[in-house]
Amino acid sequence: MRILAVINQKGGVGKTTTAHNLGAGLARQGLRVLLVDADPQAHLTTAMGHNAPAQKGPGLYETLLDECAPDEAVLVGPGPHLLPGSLALAGLESRLAATPGREERLRRTLAGLSGYDVAVIDCPPNLGLLTVCALCAATEALAPMQAEFLALASLAALLDTLRAARSRINPDLAMAGILLTRFDARRRLGREVSARLDEHFPGLAYAARIHENVALAEAPGFGQDIFTYAPNSRGAADYAALAAEAAARPPRP
Amino acid sequence: MRILAVINQKGGVGKTTTAHNLGAGLARQGLRVLLVDADPQAHLTTAMGHNAPAQKGPGLYETLLDECAPDEAVLVGPGPHLLPGSLALAGLESRLAATPGREERLRRTLAGLSGYDVAVIDCPPNLGLLTVCALCAATEALAPMQAEFLALASLAALLDTLRAARSRINPDLAMAGILLTRFDARRRLGREVSARLDEHFPGLAYAARIHENVALAEAPGFGQDIFTYAPNSRGAADYAALAAEAAARPPRP
Ligand SMILES: Nc1ncnc2c1ncn2[C@@H]1O[C@H](COP(=O)(O)OP(=O)(O)OP(=O)(O)O)[C@@H](O)[C@H]1O
Ligand SMILES: Nc1ncnc2c1ncn2[C@@H]1O[C@H](COP(=O)(O)OP(=O)(O)OP(=O)(O)O)[C@@H](O)[C@H]1O
Numbered sequence: 001m002r003i004l005a006v007i008n009q010k011g012g013v014g015k016t017t018t019a020h021n022l023g024a025g026l027a028r029q030g031l032r033v034l035l036v037d038a039d040p041q042a043h044l045t046t047a048m049g050h051n052a053p054a055q056k057g058p059g060l061y062e063t064l065l066d067e068c069a070p071d072e073a074v075l076v077g078p079g080p081h082l083l084p085g086s087l088a089l090a091g092l093e094s095r096l097a098a099t100p101g102r103e104e105r106l107r108r109t110l111a112g113l114s115g116y117d118v119a120v121i122d123c124p125p126n127l128g129l130l131t132v133c134a135l136c137a138a139t140e141a142l143a144p145m146q147a148e149f150l151a152l153a154s155l156a157a158l159l160d161t162l163r164a165a166r167s168r169i170n171p172d173l174a175m176a177g178i179l180l181t182r183f184d185a186r187r188r189l190g191r192e193v194s195a196r197l198d199e200h201f202p203g204l205a206y207a208a209r210i211h212e213n214v215a216l217a218e219a220p221g222f223g224q225d226i227f228t229y230a231p232n233s234r235g236a237a238d239y240a241a242l243a244a245e246a247a248a249r250p251p252r253p
Numbered sequence: 254m255r256i257l258a259v260i261n262q263k264g265g266v267g268k269t270t271t272a273h274n275l276g277a278g279l280a281r282q283g284l285r286v287l288l289v290d291a292d293p294q295a296h297l298t299t300a301m302g303h304n305a306p307a308q309k310g311p312g313l314y315e316t317l318l319d320e321c322a323p324d325e326a327v328l329v330g331p332g333p334h335l336l337p338g339s340l341a342l343a344g345l346e347s348r349l350a351a352t353p354g355r356e357e358r359l360r361r362t363l364a365g366l367s368g369y370d371v372a373v374i375d376c377p378p379n380l381g382l383l384t385v386c387a388l389c390a391a392t393e394a395l396a397p398m399q400a401e402f403l404a405l406a407s408l409a410a411l412l413d414t415l416r417a418a419r420s421r422i423n424p425d426l427a428m429a430g431i432l433l434t435r436f437d438a439r440r441r442l443g444r445e446v447s448a449r450l451d452e453h454f455p456g457l458a459y460a461a462r463i464h465e466n467v468a469l470a471e472a473p474g475f476g477q478d479i480f481t482y483a484p485n486s487r488g489a490a491d492y493a494a495l496a497a498e499a500a501a502r503p504p505r506p
């Protein structure tokens with residue numbers, strides 16, 4: 001199973017929007033997809049139409065503490081399946097503070113699931129235990145980023161984190177790529193940041209870019225992915241292009 | 254000294270942009286302003302032109318551990334002064350994990366500083382120790398939010414956190430207000446979210462709104478606030494209006 005960790009410690013760059021719609025796009029290509037909501041804010045769970053705070057059954061949190069089997073926590077549906085997030089995840093770091101090998105728990109949870117071609121993990125905007133678990137479990141990392149100045153500042157730190165993860169906890173971790181999000185080609189700032197990205201990190205950015213498109217911000221309010229909510233929108237076209245590129249593109253070491 | 258904590262656990266909503274430009278706007282009104290960068294990503298420090306990873310001197314982190322006096326760590330300048338952030342802040346929570354009263358440390362640091370009319374604290378996108386310290390130290394909370402669906406989902410959790418902070422660690426904490434950011438009046442989604450906000454939380458939103466304006470995203474690349482970088486921009490007008498409203502508006506309990 002290919003496992004993509006969608007990561008960026010910078011907030012609001014489109015991690016959740018990407019996990020949701022890339023997952024849906026890959027499912028539309030016929031792949032069997034599992035989405036994993038590793039964020040205590042549980043926005044992916046909400047965006048998929050599951051009322052996260054009201055979420056009564058077990059989820060990712062319970063599987064990480066071995067309180068239930070992974071397949072008991074998975075929510076199935078016509079599109080991607082979901083291992084839901086919950087507020088309880090915020091307490092994971094202190095619950096497992098004294099537990100050796102805690103960063104391996106998500107890898108073990110996913111190893112206990114079969115029948116999927118790809119898993120996509122949505123991470124919180126920090127480099128805490130949940131993100132470390134995702135990097136330990138993943139075969140590759142995908143980093144959405146906005147084409148703005150502060151995003152470049154974060155990128156250097158993010159790439160350091162990936163290198164550290166590779167050397168310490170997961171030698172097989174590859175860089176799937178950097179995805180420009182909320183892109184506005186009319187802005188000079190966007191074009192400059194994109195050019196600087198290609199100059200410093202050649203070949204790392206996906207050819208596909210996700211343009212700013214309000215339909216992507218509206219869809220979560222209806223609990224739908226972009227292909228269901230607005231199939232003719234630019235957001236749907238962009239995420240379809242990303243899904244095709246991600247499915248075909250081999251992760252680079 | 255009035256102390257505003259700029260908070261929202263949702264990422265990328267404009268906390269740093271608001272702390273920077275509201276601080277600059279208040280300084281332009283003649284107030285003596287101290288900015289506090291309580292985010293390990295240190296984006297406020299970077300946006301103010303201090304090369305954060307290269308930051309050699311002591312900063313907020315050292316003052317919180319009593320390793321230096323607060324006034325030794327403050328960077329002075331023509332506009333707001335700055336208590337800089339640094340990557341070391343990421344380790345604060347585990348450094349102080351066994352320390353009683355750790356949430357009071359920022360309050361004590363700020364109590365050790367005189368000569369300011371107002372302090373503005375930039376918080377990270379989570380509700381961990383640094384945010385708790387800010388809520389303990391603050392006289393009021395200011396919550397920037399985008400007029401989008403997932404932002405409303407976060408708001409309920411944020412207001413719960415403020416209520417909990419008031420009852421447990423800071424009975425004097427008032428709600429300065431909710432600030433709509435990256436606002437686009439042409440979008441129906443923006444108008445709907447804004448209307449729902451006024452309906453559920455009457456009087457809590459500032460009249461001033463910060464519209465989407467690329468100058469606000471460009472300014473950090475030059476280490477400048479919006480009034481210096483683009484004094485005739487909409488971003489400058491919006492933050493000037495916010496500064497006037499915030500200076501005049503009494504915090505509501
Ligand atoms: N391409 C886009 N066009 C328009 N709106 C977008 C786009 N991508 C994301 N958004 C909206 O921007 C906001 C932030 O996106 P999202 O929540 O996916 O980011 P995130 O990185 O997961 O945030 P966090 O760091 O808080 O987890 C959301 O309201 C989302 O609906
Ligand atoms: N009104 C605006 N118009 C245009 N760009 C903006 C505006 N407000 C913020 N930005 C840009 O959006 C991005 C996110 O803003 P910012 O970093 O201030 O949010 P934040 O809440 O501090 O993020 P984090 O949760 O990561 O700390 C930045 O690149 C910033 O320059």
Ligand SMILES: [Mg+2]
Binds near residue numbers: 015016039043122123
């Ligand atoms: Mg998210």
Ligand SMILES: [Mg+2]
Binds near residue numbers: 268270376
């Ligand atoms: Mg910030």
